[in-house]
Amino acid sequence: MLELILGDSLEVLIDNRGKNPPYTENGIPVISAKAVKNGRINLGEARRISRETYENWMQVEINRHDVILTSEAPLGECALVESDEPLAIAQRLYALRGRKGVLDSRYLYYAFKTKSVQADLYSRASGSTVAGIRQPELLKVRIPDPGYTTQMAIAEILGALDDKIGVNERIAETYEALLAARFVQYGWDDEPGLLSNTVPLMDLISFNPTYPTPRGIAAYVDMAAVPTSRGRVTSPGRRVATSGMKFRNGDTIMARITPCLENGKTAFIDFLDADEIAVGSTEFIVLRSKPGIPQHFTYAIARSPRFRQHAISNMVGTSGRQRCPADVLPGFRIVRPDEADLQKFGADAQAMFNHVRSLDAESIHLAGLRDSLLPGLISGALRLKDAECLVSDAA
Known part of the structure; x- marks a missing residue:
């Protein structure tokens, strides 16, 4: 197959490596390297710049479908910009437009995800500790070229799968927002008034319950697998069970260490078998509903702003390694929940999570199909019509 030299094929290359703009409290989001992961740009934790800074900083604006590529730490992560809303990029990033x-x-985005292009990218990297690529070397990277019309067809086929995955993700995010709104609607996040109308969490929730260590290989959840803004772990690992926090289905895990606690790393566990026990990072706090308390109520507590602020304000330790002690949480008081409200909330939340679990399973299947089609389409080994049929049946 013919190849393109990247430097000869770009209309736009934005390179802000080695510098960051002055940030403000509000304004236009700035993409950081850590926000580019698994083909998506996570702006949930993005820092901001003013409109004036943006206009000076971004001499060329980023457009929808531009490719964002990390230059180091790690090298080669990429994502497609999903809208024409103003965005800026910070250090360790390139923005590319064919x-x-x-x-x-x-097509360039998908080509960057192939083994051949990744290998070419890394072969041109430098750095003894952290691999990084300078602009002159990036411009030499070779991209397989089946012809412009075929490029667009390949992008359309693979994009249909990613579009469906994106829809599923937005539905999950909508459910999270709805769950949080209902929690507020019931008044459970209000500042408690008279003590007679409040209850400590220790009456509703067990903190760091004791479970036996599973034998042999067990499900394992590290901090990286825990989401910041949605409820489920979709990529648990497995390893020999040794030390770490233990949890099972129905438990909620939340980070206790900075900056993971502030960033919202929290998850409801529902991917295990009925009696299975998983192991996770020692930097988790495990919460489990006591009998009669809906499991998802405990998850909603862990996500609630007032509870999170309580945990954050009680962190101790040296700067950069602060942790929230688990023993400051059981005494946290909330408005005493009404029994009928609790059960209604639990039933609604269960239905939401059931739907999200099915959407996540579908997304995993679609991502697997996309990844299996990608090398064949890029190399020309797979016919477009055959791929179109497979995608049509799946999506």
Whole structure:
């Protein structure tokens, strides 16, 4: 197959490596390297810049379908910009746009995910500790070229799968927002008034319950697998069970260490077998509903702003390694929940999580199909029509 030299095929290359803009409290989001992961840009923790800074900082604006590529730490992560809303990039990032009629930007994104292009990218990297690529070397990277029309067709086929995955993700995020709104609606996040109308969490929730260590290989959840803004762990690992926090289905795990606690790393556990016990990072606090308390109520507590602020304000330790002690949480008081409200909330939340679990399973299947089609389409070994049929049946 013919190849394109990246430097000869770009309309736009934005390179802000080695510098950051002055940040403000509000304004236009700035993409950081750590926000680019698994093909998506997570703006939930993005820092902001003013409109004036943006206009000076971004001499060329980022457009929808531009490719964001990390230059180091790690090298080679990439994502497609999903909208035309103003965005800026900070250090360790490139923004790339293919030249019309030569290189389709969406195709470029998928090409960057192939083993051959990743290998070429890494072969041009430098750095003894952290691999990074300078602009002159990036411009030499070779991109397989099946022809511009075929590039667009490939991007359309693979994009249909990613679009469906994106829809599933937005549904999950909507459910999270709805669950939080209902928690507030019931008044459970209000500042408690008279002590007679409040209850400590120790009456409703067990903190760090004791479970036996599983034998042999067990499900394992590290901090990286825990989401910041949605409820489920979708990529648990497995390893020999040794030390670490133990938990089972129905438990909620939340980070206790900075900055993971502040960033919202919290998850409801529902991927295990009925009697299975998993192991996780020692930096988790495990919460389990006591009998009669809906499991998802405990998850909602762990996500609630007032509870989170209580945990954050009680962190101790040296700067950069602060942790929330688990023993400051059981005494946290909330408005005493009404029994009928609790059960209604629990039933609604269970239905939401059941739907999200099915959507996550579908997304995993679609991502697997996309990843299996990708090398064949890019190399020309798989016919477009065959791939279209597979995608049509799946999506």
